[in-house]
Amino acid sequence: MQSLKGKKPIPGTIVFDGTQAVKGYPLNKMCFSFNKAENRDAFKADEDAYCAKYGLTDEQRDAVKKRDVLALLNLGGNIYYLAKLTGMFGLNMQDIGAQQAGISLKEFKAKLFAAGETKNG
């Protein structure tokens, strides 16, 4: 299995390597299915049944229930696939960016603007 094990971790960053991809396979596969509207409808109709169909682990199902993006990433989710999940709850990339950074959306946006204004942002 290709992995980045042994590399110095990057603070605040989860790199999507082979280890993560294996761990998150059922979760990401479920999220991939959300490209289709009928699958999004099926998920919304019965989240538990839909997660069970894809064989998510209990931890992954719990993190889906809580819409906890950091937990989902740690459990092998890939951000592009998770965006298809969180999109159903009306959360875009900035909403989930703020959620992960542990700040409000307003603060998150302000942080980005600040980076635009400094020389070394």
Add this chain to the structure above:
Amino acid sequence: MAKLIGGVGSSHVPAIGNALEQGLQSDPYWKPFFEGYKPVWKWMEDKKPDVAILVYNDHGLNFFLDAMPTFAIGAATEYQNADEGWGLKPLDPFKGNPEFSWYLIDSLVEDEFDITMCQEMLVDHGFTVPMSLMWPKQELRNQVKVIPVCVNVVQYPFPSARRCLKLGEAIGKAVASYEEDLNVVILGTGGLSHQLDGERAGHTNRAFDTEFLDKLKDEPEWLLKYSNYELAEIVGPQGVEMIMWLIMRGALGDNIRELSRNYHIPISNTAAGVILFENEAV
């Protein structure tokens, strides 16, 4: 003979697609970004390229993690866009040039690049956003035939920056030896610095991006001293997409001039960049 007349490096963030759809070009948030595309629009309208080779990555529309090609090239007569799950309205299909695609694939495999060949290929925002950015009007977009070149920058291991630069050189060689008289433009998309995942989400790096843009024309090898993992730390895991700009740069060869450039933070969670190079022989 076919001729590579120029190249563009550009961001491909989905939010840009929404802004174009809603006509927000003059909105205060978007203006500093779209202003940077004016020279590109003019250049495209003047030069009217026949073919666009568009280097991008798929974000989970066409390719899933069951089989992830490092380099995949489209060889279809038409490429469909589709629902990505979170609301971007799909665009009209794009016309391909399968004969040219197959020539390119043959030439690249001959040059020892192992290409995944795709006769059917959905193209996602990584492809459609640059298309609408280069040619905002549908009628202009319809005049350009496309060759999608999809690069894995989603699941490690990614191809190295060096491999990308070399792939670009091989693409340049293939285009120059194609017999039909076609004007070709190459687009390297993605980046610049950004981070979507983890507690550090929202990370950008103006200093590094600026140096990257400064070196791209005369010293593209500068980026090769960094591994993709090192780049993830410096520019964010998704900022690594900038290695796809090296494919564009490699294809152009050394006789180029820089015609315009723009850099702006923030566009959504990213630092957005655009750069336009022209072949000096044009």
